[in-house]
Every structure is written in C-alpha cells, then in structure tokens.
Amino acid sequence: MSTKERILHTLLFELLALLLITLLGPLLIPVASHTLAGIAILLSLIAMGWNYGYNLAFDRLFGADRQTRSPLLRLVHGLGFELGLLPLTLPVLMWTLSMSLWQVLLLDIGAILFFLVYAIAFNWGYDKVRARPGLCGS
Numbered sequence: 001m002s003t004k005e006r007i008l009h010t011l012l013f014e015l016l017a018l019l020l021i022t023l024l025g026p027l028l029i030p031v032a033s034h035t036l037a038g039i040a041i042l043l044s045l046i047a048m049g050w051n052y053g054y055n056l057a058f059d060r061l062f063g064a065d066r067q068t069r070s071p072l073l074r075l076v077h078g079l080g081f082e083l084g085l086l087p088l089t090l091p092v093l094m095w096t097l098s099m100s101l102w103q104v105l106l107l108d109i110g111a112i113l114f115f116l117v118y119a120i121a122f123n124w125g126y127d128k129v130r131a132r133p134g135l136c137g138s
Contacts, residue, residue: 001055001064010051013122014044020118029107031097039096046088054081066127078119082112 001009021040026033058077062069069077086108093104 001059001066006052006055009055009126010048012126013051013119014048016122017047017115017118018044028110035096039093042092042096043089046092047085050085050088051081054084066123067131069127074120074124077123078116081119082116086112 018040022033022037025031025036025040029036031039058080059066062073062077090101090104090108093099093108094101097104097107099107
C-alpha cells in the first residue's frame with residue numbers, strides 16, 4: 001500500500017468507527033453525547049497514528065500481499081493492534097471519564113472486543129474491494 005492509500009484506509013476506518021461509536025455509545029456508556037463525541041475524536045486521532053505505524057510494520061513483517069492473509073493471521077493482526085493501542089488509550093479514558101483504572105480497563109476490554117471484530121471485518125472488506133480490477137491502482 002502506498003502512503004496515500006494507507007492514509008485513506010485509516011481515515012475510512014476511523015470515520016466509520018466514529019459513526020458507530022456516536023450511534024451506539026450512548027446506549028452503553030452513561031456520558032453526555034457531546035462528551036462521548038469529543039472522547040471518540042481524541043481516541044480516533046490516537047488510533048490513526050498507531051494504525052499507520054502498526055500496519056506499516058505488520059506489512060513489512062508479514063508481507064504486503066494482504067489478499068493471501070489467513071483468518072488466523074488476520075486475528076493476530078487485530079489482536080496486536082488492539083493490545084498495542086491499550087496503553088495509549090487507558091490514561092486518556094481515565095482522565096476524560098474520571099474513572100478508575102479498573103473501570104476503564106473493563107470499558108476498554110469491551111471496546112477491544114468490538115473493535116477486534118470491526119477491524120477484522122473492515123480490513124477484510126477493504127482488501128476485497130481493493131482487489132477489484134480498476135480500484136486502488138489494481
């Protein structure tokens with residue numbers, strides 16, 4: 001993937017995630033919608049930076065041919081991303097939500113499970129669309 005496409009991939013991923021969080025978040029977290037939106041944007045910016053570097057390193061380690069990745073490798077990819085993001089998000093959530101480490105850890109575990117499924121589905125779908133002739137330089 002080129003740098004331009006990596007940025008597009010990250011933006012699409014985060015915009016869809018923001019939409020989902022904005023719609024579903026208030027049902028799960030007792031926080032005002034505007035507060036949740038602000039937290040989601042902040043976490044999205046953190047995740048975008050992590051996403052770019054993580055995916056660049058992952059592609060270098062496991063090859064850039066994303067079409068041949070097995071379901072197991074996709075699971076490893078998703079878990080690695082989420083576990084690496086955890087130390088970046090916990091302090092932000094503790095500060096913005098005024099919650100303890102334990103409360104935020106439980107909240108973040110729920111988010112990790114959601115985003116693990118979301119990331120695998122998004123990336124698999126993105127790779128399928130990307131592989132179509134005439135798209136993304138194919």
